[in-house]
Amino acid sequence: MYRATTNGIQVTVEPMYLPDQSEPQQDRYVWAYTIEIRNLGSVPVQLRTRHWIITDALGRVEEVEGAGVIGQQPLILPGEAFEYTSGCPLATPSGIMEGSYSMELPDGSRMEVEIPAFSLDSPSVRRVLN
Template sequence: MVTAITQGVKISVDTVYQEEYSNPEKEHFMFAYQISVENLSDYSIQLMRRQWFIFDSNGTQREVEGEGVVGIQPVIEPGESYSYVSGCNLTTDMGSMSGNYLMHRTADESDFTVDIPEFQLIVPYRLN
């Protein structure tokens, strides 16, 4: 698990290779990741947007962005957290993801960016 704290928001990421949804012969490797967003600040925050940078080990890079996460824009109160699971497919058995969230602080109506730490997507047999 990797973790980063930016402006009082802690992001933790855990990944799992999805063998049953992968097809290595067709260069399709599926990974699931769980993200926890913990509000360590004294203010309510809302996750407005996400931006992902996805890298395959063959040099392919993709950028994905959009509103919220898994179809919602969660409000996270001080001391609370929000977790969700999503997925990413690669064309190689190794890669990585990183990115950021655009957050909205309701107390002063300000927006700020929170870093999503880089995490590795690696098929387990590559670790032997």
Template structure:
């Protein structure tokens, strides 16, 4: 496939930045973006939909990720860590990266929905 981007996500709760009585639950997420396509592509922008367990939605849009607009040749990857604060102990994030390939064609790389949550142990 000409335009193909693989995205994987790892979430880590940040209890040191969580203030439950203020309804601020902090999470870090590390995203790995790999160009599995046949042509180079640059990440131009991002669009996030962040939802907490009450149904409250925040949308975040902007250029690049962590101040960068990485260009990935076929087989290359880019990894970054960022964070989110939501009002409940669990929530979800999903979205897309706006991309442009080396032929000048724009396409979206879908960021699969992932869960923001503290790890729980069943006993």
């Protein structure tokens, strides 16, 4: 698990390789990741946008931006959490994802919340710590 907390918003990520959806012989590797966004603060926040930076094992970078997550812009009350699962395909057997959420506060202002960098590793790749 990977975890980061920004201004009272805790983001936890758990990635999982999906061998049944991957086709290594065709350079297609697929992961699911489950994210929990927990509001440890004292005011509600609403997730408005997401920004992902996805880097494969060859250093190729793809940025993805959009409204909400999985078609939703959840309002997360103090002490509550929102959880969702999504996925990511890569052309290499490993990579890294990181990013941020833009959260709207009750006064209409926004804050950026870190999504911790997390590793996408297929079981066929030997892990190397740098």
